[in-house]
Amino acid sequence: MLGLEKKDFRLLLVVIGLTLFAPIILNPFPAGSEMAQFNAGYPDLMQRFVIFGIFAIGFNILFGLTGYLSFGHAAFLGVGSYSAVWMFKLLSMNVLPAIILSVIIAGLFSLVIGYISLRRSGIYFSILTLAFAQMSFALAYSVLTPITGGETGLQLALDDPRILGAAQTASGNIPVPALFGLEMRASYELNIGAWSFTFNTGYYLAAVMLVLAFYLAIRIFRSPFGLMLRAIKSNQTRMSYTGLNSRPYTLAAFVISGMYAGLAGGLMASMDPLAGAERMQWTASGEVVLMTILGGAGTLIGPVLGAGMIKYFENIFSKINGQVLHDWFGFLPGGLEDFVVTIIYPFVGKGWHLTLGIVFMLVVIYLPGGLVQGGQKILAALRRTKTDDANPGASKPAE
Amino acid sequence: MDQFILQILNGLDKGSAYALIALGLTLIFGTLGVVNFAHGALFMLGSFCAVTLSKFLSLSHKIVDETRTDFLGNPMEVDVPYVHDWFGVAAGDAIIDWAVPLSLIFAIPIMIGIGYVMERGLIKHFYKRPHADQILVTFGLAIVIQEIVKYYYGANPIPTPAPSAFKGSFDFGVLVGFDANAIIYPYWRLVYFFFSLVIIGAVFAFLRFTTFGMVVRAGMADRETVGLLGIDIDKRFTIMFGIAAAVAGLAGVMYVPINPPNYHMGMDFLVLSFVVVVVGGMGSLPGAVAAGFLLGILESFASTSWAVSNLPGINQVIIYLVAIIILLTRPRGLMGRKGVMEE
Numbered sequence: 001m002l003g004l005e006k007k008d009f010r011l012l013l014v015v016i017g018l019t020l021f022a023p024i025i026l027n028p029f030p031a032g033s034e035m036a037q038f039n040a041g042y043p044d045l046m047q048r049f050v051i052f053g054i055f056a057i058g059f060n061i062l063f064g065l066t067g068y069l070s071f072g073h074a075a076f077l078g079v080g081s082y083s084a085v086w087m088f089k090l091l092s093m094n095v096l097p098a099i100i101l102s103v104i105i106a107g108l109f110s111l112v113i114g115y116i117s118l119r120r121s122g123i124y125f126s127i128l129t130l131a132f133a134q135m136s137f138a139l140a141y142s143v144l145t146p147i148t149g150g151e152t153g154l155q156l157a158l159d160d161p162r163i164l165g166a167a168q169t170a171s172g173n174i175p176v177p178a179l180f181g182l183e184m185r186a187s188y189e190l191n192i193g194a195w196s197f198t199f200n201t202g203y204y205l206a207a208v209m210l211v212l213a214f215y216l217a218i219r220i221f222r223s224p225f226g227l228m229l230r231a232i233k234s235n236q237t238r239m240s241y242t243g244l245n246s247r248p249y250t251l252a253a254f255v256i257s258g259m260y261a262g263l264a265g266g267l268m269a270s271m272d273p274l275a276g277a278e279r280m281q282w283t284a285s286g287e288v289v290l291m292t293i294l295g296g297a298g299t300l301i302g303p304v305l306g307a308g309m310i311k312y313f314e315n316i317f318s319k320i321n322g323q324v325l326h327d328w329f330g331f332l333p334g335g336l337e338d339f340v341v342t343i344i345y346p347f348v349g350k351g352w353h354l355t356l357g358i359v360f361m362l363v364v365i366y367l368p369g370g371l372v373q374g375g376q377k378i379l380a381a382l383r384r385t386k387t388d389d390a391n392p393g394a395s396k397p398a399e
Numbered sequence: 400m401d402q403f404i405l406q407i408l409n410g411l412d413k414g415s416a417y418a419l420i421a422l423g424l425t426l427i428f429g430t431l432g433v434v435n436f437a438h439g440a441l442f443m444l445g446s447f448c449a450v451t452l453s454k455f456l457s458l459s460h461k462i463v464d465e466t467r468t469d470f471l472g473n474p475m476e477v478d479v480p481y482v483h484d485w486f487g488v489a490a491g492d493a494i495i496d497w498a499v500p501l502s503l504i505f506a507i508p509i510m511i512g513i514g515y516v517m518e519r520g521l522i523k524h525f526y527k528r529p530h531a532d533q534i535l536v537t538f539g540l541a542i543v544i545q546e547i548v549k550y551y552y553g554a555n556p557i558p559t560p561a562p563s564a565f566k567g568s569f570d571f572g573v574l575v576g577f578d579a580n581a582i583i584y585p586y587w588r589l590v591y592f593f594f595s596l597v598i599i600g601a602v603f604a605f606l607r608f609t610t611f612g613m614v615v616r617a618g619m620a621d622r623e624t625v626g627l628l629g630i631d632i633d634k635r636f637t638i639m640f641g642i643a644a645a646v647a648g649l650a651g652v653m654y655v656p657i658n659p660p661n662y663h664m665g666m667d668f669l670v671l672s673f674v675v676v677v678v679g680g681m682g683s684l685p686g687a688v689a690a691g692f693l694l695g696i697l698e699s700f701a702s703t704s705w706a707v708s709n710l711p712g713i714n715q716v717i718i719y720l721v722a723i724i725i726l727l728t729r730p731r732g733l734m735g736r737k738g739v740m741e742e
Contacts, residue, residue: 067531069531069534116723116727119727120726120727120730122530123434123530123534123677123681124677124726124730126534127673127674127677127722127726128722128723128726130670130673131674131719131722131723132719132723134670134719135715135716135719135720138712138715138716138719139712139715139716141715142712142715143711143712143715144712282670283666286538289535289538293535346550351546351549351550353542353545353546354542354543354546354547354550356542357539357540357542357543357545357546358539358543360535360539360542361536361539361540361543364532364535364536364539365521365524365536368528368532
């Protein structure tokens with residue numbers, strides 16, 4: 001269906017289901033209970049899940065398929081954010097033109113950078129993209145202040161010359177981004193018993209974009225174009241010996257993934273209409289690399305999982321402080337409780353980056369395919385034990 | 400003219416740091432073929448060796464000084480560092496004052512040890528994996544090292560002064576016949592420059608004039624053949640990794656008075672050092688050193704008010720711009736060896 005094989009269609013349905021019911025799935029604990037701090041179903045975090053999911057899907061089209069490791073992808077996200085905010089300032093508060101412009105501008109930007117960077121491969125490509133991103137960051141931070149707002153970032157003001165729509169609302173406030181009147185920050189609260197769920201307009205817009213982005217990614221993965229990209233990854237020299245010029249293919253992949261990043265940047269600005277230079281810094285580029293590798297580079301669902309996991313840990317794990325730990329381990333005898341808390345404390349709260357670093361290293365060392373590969377391994381092991389139980393002795397045919 | 404010399408001098412200290420880190424990176428890359436993203440973290444660890452030693456030497460206990468009184472009229476409590484008790488007041492003060500240079504002695508074995516453990520424990524398993532995996536695992540390691548340092552030392556920069564003998568500035572202009580105060584240069588930066596020259600010289604001499612160095616150079620050129628001659632080249636490469644770590648660490652120790660260390664300084668330097676290595680040419684030691692100084696001086700020239708007023712923002716991007724131009728016009732970098740990572 002929709003041009004997809006049965007297996008891929010099922011995967012798409014799973015993603016649609018997960019994004020549609022995310023406000024419910026992510027809030028499994030009743031509000032006000034002890035465990036409520038593990039609820040991730042508030043709009044701000046859910047928006048970040050899907051936006052970084054889109055970013056990581058795009059990065060995966062480049063890295064997962066062609067093997068080109070870009071260390072400067074955040075630049076496109078930043079450019080997308082800036083162009084969206086400018087669209088809010090100059091045209092209208094409708095998010096649609098803003099998102100379209102941010103995708104186009106990020107695409108043009110990645111066309112230029114990709115055209116130059118893709119002349120080299122391997123580590124040189126990584127350094128070139130890193131250099132371009134750092135240059136964009138440094139310029140946005142200093143010289144381009146009239147366009148980017150410099151250190152304070154680009155924000156909406158009360159006297160923006162908006163062509164369509166008023167500069168101020170009737171009450172004298174800055175208008176909020178909306179989709180044909182549907183405000184992005186509007187939320188509907190649903191209370192069932194002790195549970196409360198928040199359904200947010202902005203989140204659902206981003207979720208629709210995620211589903212579209214995911215669908216497009218499946219189509220790219222299964223297309224002849226995707227196959228060509230994989231061939232480039234496995235042996236570029238052989239590709240050129242067969243008389244194929246691989247540059248147009250890699251450039252197309254680079255521009256597509258740059259446009260994904262621009263879409264993510266535009267959505268980010270639509271949820272909260274401001275843009276800052278720190279979105280382009282190389283640490284931000286490093287983050288999307290972490291997400292993709294952690295989830296599983298080259299797999300369809302991996303990057304989304306990785307993005308969700310990192311953002312969840314960033315927001316939830318970092319809230320656990322010493323007091324919370326003492327509450328949890330209060331059942332242990334005094335000395336042991338202090339000991340356990342001392343052991344765990346460096347890894348949570350402010351130290352969650354340490355946990356991230358260790359998990360990332362373990363994944364790179366033992367699971368080059370990321371969490372998806374880990375899941376597959378576990379499933380395979382389970383299946384093997386099951387068949388072994390069913391017909392012992394008959395599982396190994398003669399060679 | 401005096402401005403010209405001043406900018407060259409200004410570029411030298413940053414250039415020295417770039418050159419030392421790039422030298423270590425190239426040593427690791429040339430011997431083991433590993434792209435080490437954790438090298439900046441080693442530089443940072445060196446800095447924190449100096450911080451730790453100076454903190455340790457300043458440990459003190461309180462005694463009551465009967466001769467002085469505080470504002471309430473009670474006998475005043477004064478802090479007395481333990482080194483005063485051990486070595487006497489004058490010698491103790493001198494030791495505290497010279498904490499940063501003294502840490503060099505401690506940093507060398509510590510850094511070699513860290514390098515050895517890192518290579519045997521982690522990097523050894525990544526020789527056969529693609530470069531992307533090496534980048535990623537060392538990137539993860541750098542995050543872990545950073546966070547451990549952050550946990551123990553906090554997120555703020557820790558100022559640690561240079562010995563008082565090197566405080567203040569040196570009027571370089573008078574020496575070469577300019578007016579007084581035309582070229583003012585802090586003493587410690589001069590020390591840092593000469594220190595880096597000594598280290599670079601020592602590394603080159605070690606590789607050039609010792610049997611060990613000769614074997615290592617042979618191994619860099621053709622690892623397999625050296626192995627066939629019955630030499631345990633892996634062991635020597637491990638030691639070279641330790642030496643590269645020590646070079647980065649020493650660069651960090653001496654950089655402490657110039658720039659108060661914080662936990663993410665390594666990453667800031669790493670990005671630039673990689674650019675330096677690539678400009679100099681992957682696998683070329685003289686290239687790394689030359690490019691380090693060259694880019695340091697270029698950066699300093701680009702920061703002059705003349706350059707900034709003519710080309711706004713040039714001071715922020717000059718290094719990256721040079722790197723992009725070099726990478727596109729000279730695929731091997733300035734002095735890259737033929738056949739090393741050309742692609």
